Amino acid sequence: MGVSVETLTDHSARLAVLPDLARLRIAVFRDWPYLYDGTLDYEHRYLSHFIDEDGAVLVVARDGDVIIGMATASPMTGQDDEIKAPFERARHDFTRLHYFGESVLLPAWRGQGIGHAFFDHREAGARAAGAKAACFCGVVRAADHPLRPDDVRDLAPFWKKRGYAPMEGMIAHYDWKDVGQSEETRHPMQFWHRML
Numbered sequence: 777m778g779v780s781v782e783t784l785t786d787h788s789a790r791l792a793v794l795p796d797l798a799r800l801r802i803a804v805f806r807d808w809p810y811l812y813d814g815t816l817d818y819e820h821r822y823l824s825h826f827i828d829e830d831g832a833v834l835v836v837a838r839d840g841d842v843i844i845g846m847a848t849a850s851p852m853t854g855q856d857d858e859i860k861a862p863f864e865r866a867r868h869d870f871t872r873l874h875y876f877g878e879s880v881l882l883p884a885w886r887g888q889g890i891g892h893a894f895f896d897h898r899e900a901g902a903r904a905a906g907a908k909a910a911c912f913c914g915v916v917r918a919a920d921h922p923l924r925p926d927d928v929r930d931l932a933p934f935w936k937k938r939g940y941a942p943m944e945g946m947i948a949h950y951d952w953k954d955v956g957q958s959e960e961t962r963h964p965m966q967f968w969h970r971m972l
Contacts, residue, residue, distance in 0.1 A: 779885065781837045781893040783901060790827045790834050796843045797823055804880035808925050809917045811954045826877065829854045833901030837881065837890050845881035847894035849874050849902055862946045862967065874902035876912035895938050903972050910972055913948055913965035940968040
C-alpha cells in the first residue's frame with residue numbers, strides 16, 4: 777500500500793482521527809528535544825480546539841491504514857496568548873500569518889520525505905486561507921542537557937532548506953512537565969518564519 781499524506785478538510789474526518797493523533801503527539805513529544813510528559817486529557821482539549829478553528833490545516837500520514845504522523849497549522853489570530861505574545865510585544869501584524877503547530881512522525885518513517893510533504897501541505901493550506909507568511913517555534917534546550925542524545929539530529933538545516941529563518945528576539949514560553957519531573961517548568965520556544 778505504501779505511505780500516503782493527505783490534508784483532512786472534513787470536520788467529521790478530523791474528529792475521527794483525534795484519539796490517534798493525541799496518542800501520536802504524546803509518543804513523539806516524549807522524546808528529545810521536548811521530553812514532554814503529556815496526558816490524553818490535555819491532548820484531546822488541544823486538538824478539539826484546533827479542529828474547530830476556521831482556516832486550520834490538519835495533515836495526516838498513513839502507512840496503509842495506520843497513522844504514523846501528523847502536522848497542523850492555523851491562523852495566528854486564533855492561537856493561545858503565549859504564542860501571540862512575542863508578536864504583540866514587537867507590534868508585528870499577524871493577521872495574515874499562519875502558525876505551524878506540530879509536525880510529528882514516528883521514527884521508523886523519518887528521512888523518507890514525509891517532513892517535506894507536511895510543510896508542502898501546510899503551506900498550501902495557509903496560502904488558501906489568505907496567509908502571506910508562516911511561522912513555527914521549536915523548543916530551545918541547553919547543549920549540555922543531561923538527556924540530550926549523542927546522535928541527535930539538528931533540524932535547523934532542514935528548516936533553512938525550506939526557506940525558514942529564526943526570528944531574532946521572538947521567543948515564546950510554554951509550561952509543561954518534562955519526563956522524570958514532578959512539576960511543570962517554563963520552556964523557551966524560538967520562532968522561525970518565512971514569506972509565502
